Amino acid sequence: MNGIHDVGGEHGFGAVTTEANEPVFHGQWERDVFSVIGIYFAAGLCPLDEFRHSIEVMDPAEYLSTPYYVHWLRAAENLAFWNGLFTPEELQARIEEIEAHEKRESA
Amino acid sequence: MDQITRSDGYTQPPPYVALRIKAIQSLLVEKGLVAQDALDEVVDIYENRIGPKDGAAVIARAWVEPEFKARLLEDGIGTLAELGMTGFEGAHVLFVENTDQVHNVVVCTLCSCYPWAVLGLPPAWYKAPQYRSRVVLEPRKVLAEFGTTVPSEKEIRVWDSTAEIRYIVIPQRPSGTEGLSVDQLAELVNRDSMIGTRFATPYEGAAA
Amino acid sequence: MRLLQANEVYDAIRTPTNFTREETEPPRFTVGQEVVVRNLNPRGHTRLPRYAKGRVGVIERHHGCFVFPDTMAHGKGPHPQHLYNVRFTLTELFGDHDGNAADTVYIDMWESYLDPVTS
Numbered sequence A: 001m002n003g004i005h006d007v008g009g010e011h012g013f014g015a016v017t018t019e020a021n022e023p024v025f026h027g028q029w030e031r032d033v034f035s036v037i038g039i040y041f042a043a044g045l046c047p048l049d050e051f052r053h054s055i056e057v058m059d060p061a062e063y064l065s066t067p068y069y070v071h072w073l074r075a076a077e078n079l080a081f082w083n084g085l086f087t088p089e090e091l092q093a094r095i096e097e098i099e100a101h102e103k104r105e106s107a
Numbered sequence B: 001m002d003q004i005t006r007s008d009g010y011t012q013p014p015p016y017v018a019l020r021i022k023a024i025q026s027l028l029v030e031k032g033l034v035a036q037d038a039l040d041e042v043v044d045i046y047e048n049r050i051g052p053k054d055g056a057a058v059i060a061r062a063w064v065e066p067e068f069k070a071r072l073l074e075d076g077i078g079t080l081a082e083l084g085m086t087g088f089e090g091a092h093v094l095f096v097e098n099t100d101q102v103h104n105v106v107v108c109t110l111c112s113c114y115p116w117a118v119l120g121l122p123p124a125w126y127k128a129p130q131y132r133s134r135v136v137l138e139p140r141k142v143l144a145e146f147g148t149t150v151p152s153e154k155e156i157r158v159w160d161s162t163a164e165i166r167y168i169v170i171p172q173r174p175s176g177t178e179g180l181s182v183d184q185l186a187e188l189v190n191r192d193s194m195i196g197t198r199f200a201t202p203y204e205g206a207a208a
Numbered sequence C: 001m002r003l004l005q006a007n008e009v010y011d012a013i014r015t016p017t018n019f020t021r022e023e024t025e026p027p028r029f030t031v032g033q034e035v036v037v038r039n040l041n042p043r044g045h046t047r048l049p050r051y052a053k054g055r056v057g058v059i060e061r062h063h064g065c066f067v068f069p070d071t072m073a074h075g076k077g078p079h080p081q082h083l084y085n086v087r088f089t090l091t092e093l094f095g096d097h098d099g100n101a102a103d104t105v106y107i108d109m110w111e112s113y114l115d116p117v118t119s
Helices: A026-044 A050-056 A061-065 A069-084 A088-106 B016-032 B034-048 B052-064 B068-074 B076-082 B129-134 B139-145 B182-186 B193-197 C005-014 C090-094
Strands: B091-097 B102-107 B157-158 B165-169 C033-038 C057-067 C081-087 C105-112 C114-116
Touching: A026 A050, A026 A069, A026 B016, A026 B034, A026 C005, A061 A069, A069 A088, A088 B016, A088 C081, B016 B034, B034 B102, B034 C005, B034 C057, B052 B068, B052 B157, B052 B165, B052 B182, B052 B193, B068 B091, B076 B091, B102 B139, B102 B165, B129 B139, B129 C090, B139 B157, B139 B193, B165 B193, B182 C081, C057 C105, C090 C105
Parallel strands: B091 B165, B102 B157, B157 C105
Antiparallel strands: C033 C057, C033 C114, C057 C081, C081 C105
């Protein structure tokens, strides 16, 4: 698809920003996202190309305005929906449960 | 939660991320699809066990053993298999060698393909649109941003990883390193030199 | 998806996927041959980058026969094809650029992305 991911030769993204002594992960959320995709790969959930496509179908504005592992977050949920691991409704319900639980904990 | 503000304007993570990924993990574990300790294990493997040191050892050996380097260039994946360095994002590997005439640099313009099996996970800049868009269009400018100036008479070859072939650069061996051991040489093989955005680290003990 | 135990993860990620397949047809192109990239715009997944469409390159290497991403991504099977590495000059890709005329970009391309250059 002629998608937002196909950036080769585009202008306007600015200078490359590097980070000295960059850690493998920048926070627990990156580990959490990586672990789900890592297990999808290790367990052979789907072809690698299906994973790539699950990122390509992201909202283009979100693709460009978020750090890399947000792309993988969207892949983690899209691949789960496409492969019947859970439904969008189940995910939404679980998000609300955890949110409510965390509110009670912090209250 | 750790917050990192990048000078390129990315503030991470967006507010919805932590909750969504927790919910995803929780559903997968509850449904018996994924084991929690397997999630921890895959993080540990790539955070602590597989990384650029693996690739650096291979490059250093190639610098001192011409026969080994010839095998790497001829049959990268077969040679890596003997060292146990194959697997995910590393099923097919081609080594490309920097010379006095050629400087190689690797990118994946369409996503973030990278030889995980030999170098571990890629740095953030490798996966960012800044690098991916520009290194095919203006490689010399991008390399200059890394402090890497390639002489104009040298050809730059950019390798765009659009298939399952993973490219790894064999950087030129720094001068004044004739007496060093393979382990000492491996210290000079920085991660970026195997992507091609930097040269190998100069040897500080070299005669000026 | 099979349930992986923690002690199975390392072996699983060290086991490479085989993306190659037996050749059933001879390759259409040979090393050194000029090819032009087709102007394909599929709605689904493809590994043909936009910046190479319509450009002329030279076959640098024949990798062998590989599964085809454009069908693999959509559960439509491997449909293996010959895979080539194709060399392009920066000038061919981007016209009159401010780089070095000798600089090149090498892109891996499946056979159906390419046409022969007819003179």
